[in-house]
Amino acid sequence: MFRGIARLQSHFGGFISHSKVCSRHQQYRGALKYSTASTERKRFYQDVSISQGEGGLFEVNLDKRKLKTPNGQLFTVPNEALAIAVATEWEAQKDTIKFYTMHLTTLCNTALDNPTQRNKDQMISAALKFLETDTICYRVDEPPGLVELQKNEWDPVLHWIEDRYNVTIGSSSSILGPEIPEETNDTFRQHLSSYTLWSLTGLEFVISQLKSLVLSLALIDRHLSVDQAVLLSRLEEEYQIQHWGNVEWAHDYDMYELRARAAAGALFVHLSSESSTVKRKLMQD
Amino acid sequence: MASLSSPLRVCRGILKELRAIQGQSYKQSLAYNYVIDQFRKNKVTGERYCRAQQEAHHASLTYLCLLASTRNHLALHNLYHGKGERSPEEVAGLVGLRVPTQPGGKGWEK
Numbered sequence: 001m002f003r004g005i006a007r008l009q010s011h012f013g014g015f016i017s018h019s020k021v022c023s024r025h026q027q028y029r030g031a032l033k034y035s036t037a038s039t040e041r042k043r044f045y046q047d048v049s050i051s052q053g054e055g056g057l058f059e060v061n062l063d064k065r066k067l068k069t070p071n072g073q074l075f076t077v078p079n080e081a082l083a084i085a086v087a088t089e090w091e092a093q094k095d096t097i098k099f100y101t102m103h104l105t106t107l108c109n110t111a112l113d114n115p116t117q118r119n120k121d122q123m124i125s126a127a128l129k130f131l132e133t134d135t136i137c138y139r140v141d142e143p144p145g146l147v148e149l150q151k152n153e154w155d156p157v158l159h160w161i162e163d164r165y166n167v168t169i170g171s172s173s174s175i176l177g178p179e180i181p182e183e184t185n186d187t188f189r190q191h192l193s194s195y196t197l198w199s200l201t202g203l204e205f206v207i208s209q210l211k212s213l214v215l216s217l218a219l220i221d222r223h224l225s226v227d228q229a230v231l232l233s234r235l236e237e238e239y240q241i242q243h244w245g246n247v248e249w250a251h252d253y254d255m256y257e258l259r260a261r262a263a264a265g266a267l268f269v270h271l272s273s274e275s276s277t278v279k280r281k282l283m284q285d
Numbered sequence: 286m287a288s289l290s291s292p293l294r295v296c297r298g299i300l301k302e303l304r305a306i307q308g309q310s311y312k313q314s315l316a317y318n319y320v321i322d323q324f325r326k327n328k329v330t331g332e333r334y335c336r337a338q339q340e341a342h343h344a345s346l347t348y349l350c351l352l353a354s355t356r357n358h359l360a361l362h363n364l365y366h367g368k369g370e371r372s373p374e375e376v377a378g379l380v381g382l383r384v385p386t387q388p389g390g391k392g393w394e395k
Contacts, residue, residue, distance in 0.1 A: 050315060081319065085348070088316040092306040092355075101355050222343045226350040249365035256358035263351035270344050 040096040048090045050083040058083035062090065071113040078198070082108070082271040103264030111201040111272070123200045124192045127207055128185055131169070132177065135212040135233060139173040146239050153232055160223055161214050165191065169214065188213070198272035206265035209233075209258055219266050226263045230255065233262075295345045296324045302352035320345075 045062035053059045057076035060067040060083060067075040067090075077083050082104070089102045099106070118126075136154040140146055154171070162169060167187050170178040195203065206216040210233040219229040231238065234255065241251055299320055304311045311317055327341040377384050 084315045084319050088303070088306065088314070091314065091316075098359070101359055103351070103355075222340065225343070226347050249361065253358065253361045253365065256354045256361065260351055260354035260358055263347045263354060267344065267347045267351060270340075270347070 040098055043093050043095055043097055045090075048087045050080070050087050052080075060087050060090065069109045069112045071115075073112055075108065075112065077108055078272060082268075085267070085271070101260075103261055104268060107202055107205060107264060107268045110205075111198045114197070120193070120195075120197055120200060123197070123204060124189055127192060127200070127204050127213065128188055130207050130211070131180060131185070131188065131213045133211075134169075134214055135210070136214050137169060137171045137178050139171050140236075141173050146236065149239055150235060153235055157214060157218055157224070157232065161217060164221065164223075195269075196273060199269045202265045202268035202272065206262055206269070209261045209265065219262065220269050226259055226266060230259050230262055234258070290346075292324065292327075292342055292345070295342070295349050296320065298349045299345065299352065302349065302356065305356060306352070 045065075047063060049061045051059050051061055053074075053076065057078060058080055059074065059076055069075050075086075077086065085104050086108060089105050090097075092101070136150075136158060139150050139154075158169060158171060161167070165187055167184040168181055169184060170180070172178040192200065192203075203216060203220060206219060207213055210216050210219070210229060212233060215224065215229045215233055218224045219226065224232070237251065246252065300311075300317065303314065303316055303320070307314050323341065323345070327338055371379075374384050
């Protein structure tokens, strides 16, 4: 095997070394642009407050200045809870502003600026594309312990969503995955079309984190808590950790990041879609 | 949903996280007042099944998870990833080795 690799290398030697140089160069450039050091800015404000502007939208103020999106628009959110959560994120920054810990702010910016310029239909299609390769639809044949674990943990969620939306999804251990009927897609498309652009932004974020439409909908529909959804999403990894041990700087690091992102996305969907019900309840009191 | 911990514990968890973020003056913050307010308003008054209360509970649990995970993630990030490249001495130390010091003796005398 090693000999094979060596031969391959001598054969494509020039190409490989060239591509390596290229990728390292790109990595370096990427690092300059996205490295943690350069994306952190000094905290340039003292206090954070919120205010209600025109149209009932809430704004976030840093000292006396209004927060703006990266595109230069005024940063506005539809309800108080979201504004407070965003303000808390800005307050949480100590000496430097660490944008990679401010998931709700990022999601609001994405929803406001819509940098990919997509409409709702395109976003729904993008979300539904994950169903074809949904994590919990793809099962393993071995080892037996993991097969059992996937069956016991994933099947209940799959049954739940099939009952809840009255659809067929199924699971498969073949590389092609299960055959998902067209009606299933139609049902989900219809359901998702009731979401606003903001909720879809949040939902898409959760789906891309958990790598599963089923788990994301279970989280948004409050069938699962964030911890449960993240655990189910990382089921194979957790199984391997039981065998080989846990490494804090890789496994725990990933898990906390995933939890934070999934929680932010779910909260964003709830807060941006349910402002009316919350308002009504406050007035009754 | 039965597995969720009690609202009081979640509330205290969120307040603890807020204190970790804002220090001693956390009681004057927007989030503190809002959280206290929400928990008071959503208190259970009877044994009745209440959908809105469960929604609030799930949201509070999600928010607690967001705050706690962000804090833990940042702590791990600062511990393991936030410092750039390690020096050769540090790398050797990771696996319990030491970089050899400059040998003295023959050939090194001045």
